[in-house]
Amino acid sequence: MAHDIQIVTExxxxxxxxxxxxxVDVIERAFLALAQGRVAMPPILSMVMxxxxxxxxxxxxxxxxxxGFAIKVSPGFFGxxxxxxxxxxxxxxxxxxxxxxxxxxxxxxxxxxxxRTAAAGAVAARYLAPAKVETAGVIGTGVQARLQMQAxxxxxxxxxxxxxxxxxxxxxxxxxxxxxxxxxxxxxVVDPAALVRDAQLVVTxxxxxxxxxxxxxxxxxxxxxxxxxxxxxxxxxxxxxxLAADAYVCDRVSQCEVSGELEAALAAGIWDRGTPPELGEVxxxxxxxxxxxxxxxxxxxxxxxxQDTAIATHVHAMHPTAGTVLRA
Amino acid sequence: MAHDIQIVTExxxxxxxxxxxxxVDVIERAFLALAQGRVAMPPILSMVMxxxxxxxxxxxxxxxxxxGFAIKVSPGFFGxxxxxxxxxxxxxxxxxxxxxxxxxxxxxxxxxxxxRTAAAGAVAARYLAPAKVETAGVIGTGVQARLQMQAxxxxxxxxxxxxxxxxxxxxxxxxxxxxxxxxxxxxxVVDPAALVRDAQLVVTxxxxxxxxxxxxxxxxxxxxxxxxxxxxxxxxxxxxxxLAADAYVCDRVSQCEVSGELEAALAAGIWDRGTPPELGEVxxxxxxxxxxxxxxxxxxxxxxxxQDTAIATHVHAMHPTAGTVLRA
Numbered sequence: 077m078a079h080d081i082q083i084v085t086e087x088x089x090x091x092x093x094x095x096x097x098x099x100v101d102v103i104e105r106a107f108l109a110l111a112q113g114r115v116a117m118p119p120i121l122s123m124v125m126x127x128x129x130x131x132x133x134x135x136x137x138x139x140x141x142x143x144g145f146a147i148k149v150s151p152g153f154f155g156x157x158x159x160x161x162x163x164x165x166x167x168x169x170x171x172x173x174x175x176x177x178x179x180x181x182x183x184x185x186x187x188x189x190x191x192r193t194a195a196a197g198a199v200a201a202r203y204l205a206p207a208k209v210e211t212a213g214v215i216g217t218g219v220q221a222r223l224q225m226q227a228x229x230x231x232x233x234x235x236x237x238x239x240x241x242x243x244x245x246x247x248x249x250x251x252x253x254x255x256x257x258x259x260x261x262x263x264x265v266v267d268p269a270a271l272v273r274d275a276q277l278v279v280t281x282x283x284x285x286x287x288x289x290x291x292x293x294x295x296x297x298x299x300x301x302x303x304x305x306x307x308x309x310x311x312x313x314x315x316x317x318x319l320a321a322d323a324y325v326c327d328r329v330s331q332c333e334v335s336g337e338l339e340a341a342l343a344a345g346i347w348d349r350g351t352p353p354e355l356g357e358v359x360x361x362x363x364x365x366x367x368x369x370x371x372x373x374x375x376x377x378x379x380x381x382x383q384d385t386a387i388a389t390h391v392h393a394m395h396p397t398a399g400t401v402l403r404a
Numbered sequence: 405m406a407h408d409i410q411i412v413t414e415x416x417x418x419x420x421x422x423x424x425x426x427x428v429d430v431i432e433r434a435f436l437a438l439a440q441g442r443v444a445m446p447p448i449l450s451m452v453m454x455x456x457x458x459x460x461x462x463x464x465x466x467x468x469x470x471x472g473f474a475i476k477v478s479p480g481f482f483g484x485x486x487x488x489x490x491x492x493x494x495x496x497x498x499x500x501x502x503x504x505x506x507x508x509x510x511x512x513x514x515x516x517x518x519x520r521t522a523a524a525g526a527v528a529a530r531y532l533a534p535a536k537v538e539t540a541g542v543i544g545t546g547v548q549a550r551l552q553m554q555a556x557x558x559x560x561x562x563x564x565x566x567x568x569x570x571x572x573x574x575x576x577x578x579x580x581x582x583x584x585x586x587x588x589x590x591x592x593v594v595d596p597a598a599l600v601r602d603a604q605l606v607v608t609x610x611x612x613x614x615x616x617x618x619x620x621x622x623x624x625x626x627x628x629x630x631x632x633x634x635x636x637x638x639x640x641x642x643x644x645x646x647l648a649a650d651a652y653v654c655d656r657v658s659q660c661e662v663s664g665e666l667e668a669a670l671a672a673g674i675w676d677r678g679t680p681p682e683l684g685e686v687x688x689x690x691x692x693x694x695x696x697x698x699x700x701x702x703x704x705x706x707x708x709x710x711q712d713t714a715i716a717t718h719v720h721a722m723h724p725t726a727g728t729v730l731r732a
Contacts, residue, residue, distance in 0.1 A: 081511060083411065085732035121449035125466045125473070130504050134462050134475065138453045145453070147462065147477055149497060151504030165504050167497070169477060176458050176479030176493050181509060183409060183732040402728060404413035404511040 082180040082392070084399030089184050092395050095194050095223060097230055099390065103195040104202070104359060106139060106386035110328070111356030114140035117328075117381045129155045132166075137381030139389075144170045144179055146388035148381070150186065170388040178404075180392050192387040193379060194223035196327065196355075197279060197301050200375035202231040203358050204325060204365050205277045205299035209234045213271040215288050215312075216281030217241035217250040220303065222257065224279040228301075229258050236261045238271045269293050280304055280312040287340075291316035296370040303377040305336050313374065315341035319349070322371040323364065326352050331378040338376065410508040410720070412727030417512050420723050423522050423551060425558055427718065431523035432530070432687060434467060434714035438656070439684030442468035445656075445709045457483045460494075465709030467717075472498045472507055474716035476709070478514065498716040506732075508720050520715040521707060522551035524655065524683075525607060525629050528703035530559040531686050532653060532693045533605045533627040537562045541599040543616050543640075544609030545569035545578040548631065550585065552607040556629075557586050564589045566599045597621050608632055608640040615668075619644035624698040631705040633664050641702065643669035647677070650699040651692065654680050659706040666704065 084092075093099075109115050117137040124131045130153040138145045150166040157163060168188055170180040182188055201209075209232040214221045217239060225237055237254050239262065241247035247264035255262035265271045272278055272293040282288055282304045289300065291314040300321075302312045318324045318341050326332040329351055333339060341347040353363030355375060366373050412420075421427075437443050445465040452459045458481040466473045478494040485491060496516055498508040510516055529537075537560040542549045545567060553565055565582050567590065569575035575592035583590035593599045600606055600621040610616055610632040617628065619642040628649075630640045646652045646669050654660040657679055661667060669675040681691030683703060694701050 078413075078415070083730060083732075085406075085730065087406065087732075116451050116453055118449055118451045121446055121462055121464070123444050123446045123464055123466060125444055125501065127468060128466070128501055130501075132464065132473075132475070132499070132504065134449055134464070136449070136451055136460070136462070138451060138456070140455060145460075147460070149475055149499075151499055153502070153504035156503055159503065161503055161505070165506065167506055169495070169497075171460070171477075171479055173453065173456055173458075174481070175484055175487065175489055176460065176481035177489070178493065178495060178511065183506065183730075400730060402411060402413065402511075404411075404415075 078403050079177055081178050081402050081404050082399055083183065083402060084180065085183050086185045086187050088399050089182060089187050092398055093188065093191060093391055095191050095226055099191060100195045100198040100230060102386050102390045103192055103383055104199045106382040107199060107356035108359050109139045110382050111354060111360045111362060115382055129153060135381040135384055137385045138173065139382055139385050142385060142389045143173055144389045144392060145173050146170050146385040148384040150189065168384060168388045170392055182388060182391065188387050188391065190219055190223055192383040193220060193303060194227040196377050196383055197224045197303060198227035198231050200301045200355060200377065201228045201277060201299065204373040204375050205232050206297050206369045209276040211236040211238060211275045212277040213238040213275035214279050214281060215240050215268055215271065216304065217243065217246040218281060220281040221250050222253055224281055224303065225254050226257060228277055228279065232277060238275060239264050240268045240271045282312055283310060284312050285309055286311065287314040288312050289317065290314045291320050294320050294372050296372065299373045301375045301377060302337050306378050307335050308339060311337060311340045313337045315344050315346055318374060319346060320372065321374045323366060323373045324352050325355055325358055325365055325373065325375045327355050327377045328380050329354055332376045336376045336378040406731050407505055409506050409730050409732050410727055411511065411730060412508065413511050414513045414515050416727050417510060417515050420726055421519060421719055423519050423554055427519060428523045428526040428558060430714050430718045431520055431711055432527045434710040435527060435684035436687050437467045438710050439682060439688045439690060443710055457481060463709040463712055465713045466501065467710055467713050470713060470717045471501055472717045472720060473501050474498050474713040476712040478517065496712060496716045498720055510716060510719065516715050516719065518547055518551055520711040521548060521631060522555040524705050524711055525552045525631055526555035526559050528629045528683060528705065529556045529605060529627065532701040532703050533560050534625050534697045537604040539564040539566065539603045540605040541566040541603035542607050542609060543568050543596055543599065544632065545571065545574040546609060548609040549578050550581055552609055552631065553582050554585060556605055556607065560605060566603060567592050568596045568599045610640055611638060612640045613637055614639065615642040616640050617645065618642050619648050622648050622700050624700065627701045629703045629705060630665050634706050635663050636667060639665060639668045641665045643672050643674055646702060647674060648700065649702045651694060651701045652680050653683055653686055653693060653701065653703045655683050655705045656708050657682055660704045664704045664706040
């Protein structure tokens with residue numbers, strides 16, 4: 077039976093959707109739902125196409141009470157830059173949670189993922205960073221480096237931001253962008269140890285396969301969000317740092333065990349603290365996060381299907397008739 | 405970077421794509437690729453939404469040498485008929501196998517699945533049915549009952565078809581439709597044992613959870629295709645029939661073990677023949693199917709992602725500019 081399907085392109089979504097506190101609140105509620113068991117979230121479907129130098133991930137989640145559920149398809153083809161194309165693409169499909177009918181096709185090429193990922197960083201900072209953050213730091217210089225600092229600034233309006241990257245020129249460009257975006261002092265720094273020392277909130281946004289943040293650099297009153305690791309073998313944080321922290325919090329334990337920072341700590345056999353708390357459990361008050369301004373906290377974000385369902389449902393609720401409507 | 409995306413609705417697909425020998429050949433090549441190891445096919449992603457009386461399955465496969473790969477999303481919401489909506493919906497997304505860019509969105513509500521499922525039945529009949537089929541039979545009276553008989557008739561042009569269903573009126577309507585579609589004699593029969601006795605090729609197309617075809621009914625020169633079971637707990641064929649047959653062939657062993665006819669035979673502890681052959685292995689000549697006209701053969705079809713990738717790639721190759729083209 078034919079019904080209306082909304083199709084919204086990346087360009088249209090960029091005009092309609094931005095990172096703001098309402099988006100952060102939507103993502104916070106998604107994590108809360110996860111902690112309250114109001115969610116069905118199957119393991120990620122993942123397919124590697126070795127000869128095409130490509131992979132594709134499919135994530136989904138059903139959140140009880142939400143009008144829709146999203147299925148997100150994220151292809152990554154790593155020969156694309158040589159063809160003048162971005163590596164990452166994909167789309168989100170929003171289905172009615174009552175009838176399963178397709179409601180919206182968001183041809184976002186990963187834009188909504190960028191937004192919901194940054195929003196999760198803001199939620200982590202809101203619940204785990206010290207109340208007072210004067211200086212924030214970011215290790216990484218890509219899209220998420222910028223977005224994570226914008227997100228953190230929404231909930232901890234720091235006056236200064238430090239940027240470190242392997243490529244110092246890219247770090248400088250990222251710092252320049254952040255200075256202009258946030259209207260604050262921004263510096264590119266060569267030494268990541270100095271960045272961590274001077275900051276109260278640090279976000280790592282790299283695809284690193286060896287730690288970029290050492291346990292020796294931790295200091296009282298520091299919060300770290302590691303959002304780069306999203307696949308087995310990736311790691312940003314020295315596994316000993318997870319033990320040195322007063323709280324290590326996962327977005328989803330089952331994912332962090334196989335694709336987050338916990339993977340390396342488990343593989344090294346040094347993790348001895350049982351099941352870590354999840355961000356939603358900290359939001360719900362079921363588990364403890366930061367206890368004092370002096371605590372050291374780490375939040376490990378691997379990316380969850382509830383965030384996709386939450387952002388897609390939010391976009392549909394805000395802009396139900398945007399884009400092209402097709403009767404199909 | 406914006407590129408053209410083709411969007412084709414169910415109504416458009418029904419005008420463009422039908423079940424014919426070229427489609428059967430495409431699906432045959434997909435099974436062959438599977439047997440030759442030229443395929444990546446991850447396990448099906450499945451999510452149950454109990455409170456919504458719904459579920460959703462996601463299938464995908466990459467076939468080396470094919471221009472694209474498909475991801476198929478199939479929601480089933482079983483309260484829909486009460487709302488005047490079909491239970492099954494969904495779409496296929498075709499991606500370039502070189503860049504991962506979305507090429508086509510087939511808003512088919514399951515139509516392409518119907519076609520590729522029937523085509524697999526034709527492939528099974530082509531390789532496993534006796535050379536001479538005078539009478540075919542179908543147990544089940546739905547869309548696939550009609551399509552499976554049309555498909556089998558493409559490769560075994562029988563003169564007579566028998567239809568059995570729990571609801572005899574539905575069986576009669578199905579027989580009337582088949583008489584008109586195929587231009588042959590078609591009869592609705594009350595007794596499924598008589599149907600099997602009189603037929604050389606039988607297809608079961610039911611959602612049964614207890615066998616609808618007994619082992620005692622097998623006779624020399626019979627081929628059975630069981631295509632209804634696609635989930636744990638579903639079963640159409642008496643497990644003893646699998647052992648009584650000269651060949652029991654799976655579309656994909658790993659799927660038949662958990663969602664096909666093999667599941668019940670394994671659960672009953674009566675399966676003692678090791679790993680069954682797969683349809684692609686029979687096509688490739690790596691494994692034996694039917695050895696003589698008197699053999700009894702059974703083919704178990706649970707539905708595979710390679711069929712989805714094959715049909716979507718085929719439709720795109722045949723109709724690259726059909727539907728609506730959106731720059732996104």
